[in-house]
Amino acid sequence: MQSTTPTVFVNSSREGIARAKAGNYAYMMESSMLEYYMARDCQLQAIGGLLDSKGYGIALPKGSPLRHLLSQTVLQLQERTILEALKMKWWKDKSGEL
Structure with a gap:
């Protein structure tokens, strides 16, 4: 027997945002x-706080001579x-541009 209840999962952030804007749906996404x-x-508005905090990394081949230079x-x-x-330039100054 298949449920007639729509799934809570979405295939993309755009779909999740559209469902949240349509109402009765909350979409969780990465804070940036x-x-x-x-x-x-x-x-759109955020509710609550961060679930956790993570940094970003740059992938390089093992033993790359660029590792130290990039880190510094x-x-x-x-x-x-x-x-x-x-971040301010591309996230805030470009407000209104999607």
């Missing part, structure tokens, strides 16, 4: 993408708040 979409769509460069960009400025 949520900030991006909320900055461009005033019908990312740290410098963080310390100089350049990464935050880029």
